Amino acid sequence: MNVTRTFATSGRVLRQLGHDPRSIVLLLVAPSLLVGLFAWLFTDTDVFDGIGPAILALFPFVVMFLITSVTTLRERRSGTLERLLSTPIGRFDLIFGYAFAFGLAAVVQAFVTVLFAVYVCGLDVQGPLWQLGVVAVVDALLGTALGLLASAFARTEFQAVQFMPVLVFPQIILGGLFMPRDRMPDVLYAISDWLPLSHAIDAVNAVAAGDEAWEVYRPLLIVAAFTVGAVLLASLTLRRRTP
């Protein structure tokens, strides 16, 4: 890995984002609006305190998955990827360049969304707020890694967006948002154990419940492991020589 090339890539990706103010606003404001909608919907019940944290785990993952898969696909299709791979840049420089840039975007997004959820919507969080931020960033990196991987299997932006229902929705449904995981049918519980978002939601719930150390770090480490796995698989799809 080469630090100069990695950060040059992060800078380039952020500059591209900087030229797109509408996306930045959507990135920063949309999650808060949706969290607000949930809070409003469940006014005078304790449902929001139950599912609010899980929603916080969802946004960074979904948003970064979409942004990364579309951006990378654009790079593949526009010929810039082929050009990049004919220069000295390595595929990990490229992947980590993307991950740093989107990770940074995720930090800002998590900051805004967590503060909005806690101080405006009154979400009850027992654990320290910074831990929610950490979970959000790891989630975002997972979304970035899966997005990189998904982009390799899509030929058009339309197909890339269609990976949402295939790769993301099942994880949301089985992640424990609609039904606590330990009350699911055994088969679905077993499946949900193999979906990274389930562990992300476990982690964020653990922080909200004020659990300590291992209760938080264990699911977080599992999410991180999935992220590393997806990055390694994605790097295999970035080949200098293509058919």
Add this chain to the structure above:
Amino acid sequence: MNQGAHHAQDPPTPAVIVRDLRVRRGGTTVFDGIDLEIARGGITGLTGPSGCGKTTLMRAIVGTQRIRSGTVTVLDREAGSATLRRRVAYDTQAASVYTDLTVEQNLRYFARLIGASRHDIERVLDQVNLRDQAGRRVDTLSGGQAGRVSLAVAILGRPELIVLDEPTVGLDPLLREELWEVFHTLVAEGATLIVSSHVMDEALRCDRLLLMRDGRVIADTTPARLLSETGAADPDRAFLTLIERKAG
């Protein structure tokens, strides 16, 4: 350029040597054992009808094409090897730059990847005549200007071999003229250029010509020899005459 290994009396090795190259793309055979050489210096034109294998050959030279067998040697190394990634530059047919960045942001990014200096960015901006557009986003430029941004990226860091796929396609005559001047400057500075074109008129401006058809080289010649040997008045006619002879 960098030819310390050669003594003055040794003729330099060719910039590109292709031996028995076989390539399949999308289920069809593009090359079934092609051999060719491209000398150092000057501009070599690759020409022939669409689909004859020009782009595939260029990709093989740059090292981005997966090949089935055979060898491609570029500047005495295996095509695509790590040391060649600074010495060989490639500009694809579509302007492969980031359209949502400014001209200068594009150049700065690629310059950092290959380790080219700030000074070099200024040089290429002048060379492709885009200094006044440096601060503009590529998607606000005309097609011809965007193509020149892509060319500017290719000549960053003074590569020894520059491979350009249809660089002048769709440009007006004035712009084409300007680009050919840039090409000749690059050659004067010691670079070797490989330029593809499916327009035969363009081919006449090259120093050497490789005429391709259906994945084979049907002539390795110069523009003057092509015209005199075929006795044709214009290059299109010369190409057709060659094909007829091969068929006969």
